Amino acid sequence: xxxxxxxxxxxxxxxxxxxxxxxxxxxxxxxxxxxxxxxxxxxxxxxxxxxxxxxxxxxxxxxxxxxxxxxxxxxxxxxxxxxxxxxxxxxxxxxxxxxxxxxxxxxxxxxxxxxxxxxxxxxxxxxxxxxxxxxxxxxxxxxxxxxxxxxxxxxxxxxxxxxxxxxxxxxxxxxxxxxxxxxxxxxxxxxxxxxxxxxxxxxxxxxxxxxxxxxxxxxxxxxxxxxxxxxxxxxxxxxxxxxxxxxxxxxxxxx
Amino acid sequence: xxxxxxxxxxxxxxxxxxxxxxxxxxxxxxxxxxxxxxxxxxxxxxxxxxxxxxxxxxxxxxxxxxxxxxxxxxxxxxxxxxxxxxxxxxxxxxxxxxxxxxxxxxxxxxxxxxxxxxxxxxxxxxxxxxxxxxxxxxxxxxxxxxxxxxxxxxxxxxxxxxxxxxxxxxxxxxxxxxxxxxxxxxxxxxxxxxxxxxxxxxxxxxxxxxxxxxxxxxxxxxxxxxxxxxxxxxxxxxxxxxxxxxxxxxxxxxxxxxxxxxxxxxxxxxxxxxxxxxxxxxxxxxxxxxxxxxxxxxxxxxxxxxxxxxxxxxxxxxxxxxxxxxxxxxxxxxxxxxxxxxxxxxxxxxxxxxxxxxxxxxxxxxxxxxxxxxxxxxxxxxxxxxxxxxxxxxxxxxxxxxxxxxxxxxxxxxxxxxxxxxxxxxxxxxxxxxxxxxxxxxxxxxxxxxxxxxxxxxxxxxxxxxxxxxxxxxxx
Numbered sequence: 001x002x003x004x005x006x007x008x009x010x011x012x013x014x015x016x017x018x019x020x021x022x023x024x025x026x027x028x029x030x031x032x033x034x035x036x037x038x039x040x041x042x043x044x045x046x047x048x049x050x051x052x053x054x055x056x057x058x059x060x061x062x063x064x065x066x067x068x069x070x071x072x073x074x075x076x077x078x079x080x081x082x083x084x085x086x087x088x089x090x091x092x093x094x095x096x097x098x099x100x101x102x103x104x105x106x107x108x109x110x111x112x113x114x115x116x117x118x119x120x121x122x123x124x125x126x127x128x129x130x131x132x133x134x135x136x137x138x139x140x141x142x143x144x145x146x147x148x149x150x151x152x153x154x155x156x157x158x159x160x161x162x163x164x165x166x167x168x169x170x171x172x173x174x175x176x177x178x179x180x181x182x183x184x185x186x187x188x189x190x191x192x193x194x195x196x197x198x199x200x201x202x203x204x205x206x207x208x209x210x211x212x213x214x215x216x217x218x219x220x221x222x223x224x225x226x227x228x229x230x231x232x233x234x235x236x237x238x239x240x241x242x243x244x245x246x247x248x249x250x251x252x253x254x255x
Numbered sequence: 256x257x258x259x260x261x262x263x264x265x266x267x268x269x270x271x272x273x274x275x276x277x278x279x280x281x282x283x284x285x286x287x288x289x290x291x292x293x294x295x296x297x298x299x300x301x302x303x304x305x306x307x308x309x310x311x312x313x314x315x316x317x318x319x320x321x322x323x324x325x326x327x328x329x330x331x332x333x334x335x336x337x338x339x340x341x342x343x344x345x346x347x348x349x350x351x352x353x354x355x356x357x358x359x360x361x362x363x364x365x366x367x368x369x370x371x372x373x374x375x376x377x378x379x380x381x382x383x384x385x386x387x388x389x390x391x392x393x394x395x396x397x398x399x400x401x402x403x404x405x406x407x408x409x410x411x412x413x414x415x416x417x418x419x420x421x422x423x424x425x426x427x428x429x430x431x432x433x434x435x436x437x438x439x440x441x442x443x444x445x446x447x448x449x450x451x452x453x454x455x456x457x458x459x460x461x462x463x464x465x466x467x468x469x470x471x472x473x474x475x476x477x478x479x480x481x482x483x484x485x486x487x488x489x490x491x492x493x494x495x496x497x498x499x500x501x502x503x504x505x506x507x508x509x510x511x512x513x514x515x516x517x518x519x520x521x522x523x524x525x526x527x528x529x530x531x532x533x534x535x536x537x538x539x540x541x542x543x544x545x546x547x548x549x550x551x552x553x554x555x556x557x558x559x560x561x562x563x564x565x566x567x568x569x570x571x572x573x574x575x576x577x578x579x580x581x582x583x584x585x586x587x588x589x590x591x592x593x594x595x596x597x598x599x600x601x602x603x604x605x606x607x608x609x610x611x612x613x614x615x616x617x618x619x620x621x622x623x624x625x626x627x628x629x630x631x632x633x634x635x636x637x638x639x640x641x642x643x644x645x646x647x648x649x650x651x652x653x654x655x656x657x658x659x660x661x662x663x664x665x666x667x668x669x670x671x672x673x674x675x676x677x678x679x680x681x682x683x684x685x686x687x688x689x690x691x692x693x694x695x696x697x698x699x700x701x702x703x704x705x706x707x708x709x710x711x712x713x714x715x716x717x718x719x720x721x722x723x724x725x726x727x728x729x730x731x
Contacts, residue, residue, distance in 0.1 A: 126321070219288045226296055235303040238312045248312045249322035252329050255290050255305060 016048055021057040024048075025066050032073045035083040042070070042090040049094045059098065065111045067091050072116045075123040085127060088120060092133050099140050108141055117141075118168045125210075125246070135175030142169060146182040149173075153191040160200040167195065167207035174214035183211075184221050189228040196233035202242040209237060209250035216254045231255070291332040297339060306333075307347040314353035320364055323357035327370035330354065334377040341377035345384050351375070355391045365407055368400050372413040379420035386424050394421065394430035401439040405446045408453060415440060415456040422463045437464050441495070441502040448547060454505065462506045467516075470509055473500045474518040481521055481528065494540040497522070501548030510555040510562075519562045522548055527571040530578050542575055542585035546592045553595050565600045566607070569593060573609055576617025576631075583624055586617045590630035597637050610638045611650045618655050622662050625670055632659065632677035636684075644685030648694040656681055657695070 028041035045063070048054035058067075071091050074084050095113070098104050108114075117134050124130040142149075152158050152166045170192065173179035183192075192211050199205035212230060215221045237243060237251045290296050300306075313326040330350075333339045344350050358371040375393065378384045388394075397414045404410050418436055421427030440457045447453040476496045479485045485493075500518065503509040513519060526545040529538060549572075552562060559565040575582070575589035593610075597603070614631045621627040635656070639647050647653060656678050662671075685691035 216290060217288055222288065222290055222293070226290060226299070231290065231296065231299045231305070232303045235305045235308050238308045245316050245319045245322055248316075249319065249325050252309055252312065252322065252325035255300065255309075255329055 016054060016057065018057050018060060021045075021048060021054075021061045021063070025061050025063065028070060029066060032070065035074070035077075035081065035087060038070055038074070039083045039087050039090070042067075042087050042094075046090045046094055049097050055098055058094065059104070064095065064098065064104070064107050064113070067095060068108070068111050068113050068116050071120055072112075075116070075120040077123075080124065085124065085130060088124070088130055089133060092137050096137050096140065099137070105141050114138065114142060114169070115165070118165065118172070121172055122168065131172070132175050135172045135179070138169065138172050139176040139179040142173070146170075146173065146179060146188070147186050150183070150186045150188050150191050153188075153195060160204070163195065163200050164204045164207065167192070167204050167211060171207045171211035171214060174211050180215060180218060180221065183215065184224055189215070189221070189224045189230070193225070193228045193230045193233060196230075196237045196240075199237075199240060199242050202244050202247065205237060205240060205242045206244060206247040206250065209234070209247045209254060213250045213254040225254075289329075289332050291329055292336065294336055294338045297333075297336060300333075301343065305329075306343055306350070310344070310347040310350035310353055313357055314349040317353060317356040318360040320361050320367070323361050323367050324364065324370075327354060327357060327367050327374065330374040331370040334374055341374070342381070344374060345378040345381065351378070351384060351387050352391045355388065355393045355396065358396050359392065362396075362399070362403075365404060365410060368396075368404070369407070369410050369413065372397065372400065372410060372417055376413055376417045376420060379417055380423075382424050385421050385427055389421060389424065389426045389430050394418070394427070394434050394436070397421075398431070398434045398436050398439045401443050405443055408447070408450065411443055411447075412452055412456040415443070415453075415460050419456075419460045419463060422460075428464075431464065437461065437469070437499065437502075438495070440464075441499045444502045444505070445498050445544070445547075457502065458505050461502055462508070465503055465506055465509050465512070467512060470500075470503060470512040470518070471516050473503070474513065474516045474521065477518075477521045477525055481525055490536055493525075494537050494544050497525070497541060497544035497548055501544055501551050504548055504551035504555065507555045510552050513552060514562055519549075519552065522552075523563055523568055523571050527567075527574065530571065530574040538579065539582040539585045542579065542582065543588045546572060546575065546585065546588035550588070550592045550595055553592075553599060559596055559599050565596055565603060569596045569600075569603070569608055572596065573613040575613075576620075577609065577613045580616045580620035583621050583627065586621060587624065587626040587630060590614065590617060590627060590634060594630050594633050594637075597634065605638055605641045610634060611647060611652050614638075615650065615652050615655050618659065622658060625674065628659055628671065628674040629677075632656075632674050632681065636677045636681050639681050639684040643688070644681070644691045645688045647681065648685055648688070648691040653682075653685055653691070653694040656685075 024041050024044050028038055028045075031037035031041075045058060045067070049058055071088060074080075074087055077084060095108065099108055117138055121131060121134045149166050149170055152162060153170075158166075170183060170188065174183060183189075192208055192215075195204065195208045196212075199208060212225065212234065216225055234251050234254055238248050240247075243251075291300060309326050309329055313323060316322050330344055333344070334341050354371045354374055358368055361367045375388055379388060397417055400410055400414045418427075418431055421431065440460055443453060444457050473496045476485075476492060477500075480490070480493050500513065500522065504513060513522075522545055526542070526549070529535060529541050529545070532538065535541075549568065553559060556562055559568065572589045572593045576586045579585060593613075597605075614634045617627060618631040635647065635652065647656075660675060660678050682695060686695055
């Protein structure tokens with residue numbers, strides 16, 4: 001009913017207050033197993049988030065943590081439907097609107113936002129829309145740390161978990177034009193390519209191939225990738241001990 | 256029983272009015288955003304053994320849609336590279352069978368079908384590869400793609416070209432014949448009767464598949480229907496037979512065959528007979544197919560009287576708009592047929608035929624149908640030129656012309672301009688007599704000011720071609 005009232009052109013500003021936002025978030029939290037109700041709540045929050053006052057109300061209701069919690073829950077579902085995709089899109093829109101200042105970005109990171117998004121992107125890896133939207137969001141949140149990410153790849157003692165996470169993040173950032181340029185300019189091509197042979201796990205190899213496939217969508221990047229001698233290791237990755245159907249598909253797509 | 260056995264898959268495309276083939280617009284070449292698309296990297300890819308490696312990866316998981324899409328796309332990109340020798344793909348162990356299996360396992364994925372068909376086309380000039388393609392079960396997949404994705408012109412053309420290539424081997428020919436390849440091609444041509452690319456691809460295949468036996472079979476079937484020897488349960492085959500003859504008639508050799516087997520008189524008789532029935536199953540399809548078949552035949556003979564008496568054919572054709580004006584597709588094809596007869600027989604005594612009555616009836620029932628308007632107005636233009644504009648005015652034909660102009664104006668669609676031009680030329684002829692001018696001014700005054708203002712804008716566009724000062728005066 002709240003959602004229906006919000007569709008009225010003038011009703012929205014009259015009924016939205018902190019109490020209402022808290023209630024919506026409470027309803028959402030108590031129905032984490034019901035995508036239909038979560039979606040309805042997310043739609044309402046998305047409407048509220050259209051004004052700066054609305055964004056403040058959501059933030060005051062611990063909205064960042066709660067929305068990220070919904071994303072985490074949805075990503076963990078065994079099967080995914082269209083409602084789940086819709087929830088993620090709307091949640092990302094809200095968080096994207098909020099992530100305009102350094103403070104909010106820090107809050108998102110502290111609430112585990114980056115890892116939750118990596119989990120979402122992994123759960124919906126075949127969905128190009130979510131990959132693009134998530135990549136854009138992660139680019140906003142972590143875009144200034146591309147150099148750090150590349151440095152991790154070049155580090156000798158980085159743990160397998162760290163490499164997996166970094167590569168997944170770079171694969172996601174490679175979807176976004178600006179970040180893709182930053183990766184290439186920051187020496188990302190040879191760094192990523194080097195991890196084809198020394199992949200530490202199937203997840204890491206898959207993310208490496210995915211990152212290369214996404215970088216190779218740009219004609220300018222292709223030249224740099226070929227200069228990094230990407231062809232032989234990409235072909236060799238097809239029979240790597242950690243290769244999977246998905247990593248092979250991504251490696252071939254990169255070619 | 257090659258064609259006449261089972262036709263259920265041909266029935267669906269017949270029922271709805273086929274969507275017109277979109278006019279191909281030149282598209283800029285895609286940027287080379289694949290490593291395989293760049294000739295400079297070709298040697299590196301070959302030296303890295305990418306082709307056998309990808310072929311192996313594909314053959315292990317042909318049902319994995321993402322992997323199959325990426326692999327077939329890779330091969331497709333290589334094949335488009337002019338410096339690449341497609342034999343390298345054929346030489347990779349299991350590449351051909353892997354591509355075919357991927358197409359089979361991902362039947363609904365048009366990207367995989369398009370990529371796979373293109374790659375196989377590139378290697379199908381070698382008989383050894385053709386035999387392997389046939390043995391691996393490729394033919395039913397290519398035929399199915401023609402039937403299931405008729406709106407995908409690229410896939411349609413590629414599939415027909417690939418089937419044509421497969422005819423270099425006996426096994427290929429047998430597989431195409433037994434797989435009802437002709438039926439699939441007929442269905443494709445009927446959906447895109449005026450698409451030159453589709454027709455060209457179909458013609459090569461039909462030419463190679465045509466035989467005396469095939470043509471004879473179709474004609475015998477039609478004769479059986481006319482003489483009442485066909486069971487009612489088999490009536491559904493009649494439009495397909497007519498369609499098949501129409502498609503076969505695209506090839507001049509087949510026109511000779513149709514004539515030699517006495518096929519034209521039964522076609523015309525059937526046209527007259529079905530048109531004369533108030534109602535019968537698949538009537539619109541049969542009439543459309545017969546009119547199209549006759550148009551194809553006339554397109555491949557120097558004169559109409561070489562195959563049939565022009566008056567008989569013209570009367571049969573004109574009877575369709577008069578008897579079934581609301582069967583749009585049939586009206587459109589019959590008008591195109593009538594127009595062709597008039598073009599080929601300039602000496603016909605037009606006053607002996609119900610040209611105006613038939614055409615005006617057809618036009619009135621299909622005011623917004625571009626194909627009908629274009630063909631119908633062209634017929635009226637010929638008739639007015641031969642018999643004088645007065646004839647049209649006398650038969651109350653000016654009203655439909657003015658209505659069509661208004662309709663074209665409200666449509667705001669420049670594709671109506673040729674029809675509009677014919678209308679203007681007809682009006683010009685009609686306006687040469689006092690009776691015609693009176694009829695015209697009566698009709699024009701019935702149009703609202705706004706509509707006519709829009710009409711005049713369109714008319715100005717036509718005037719660019721016509722350069723008729725009179726037109727400006729009439730409409731200003």
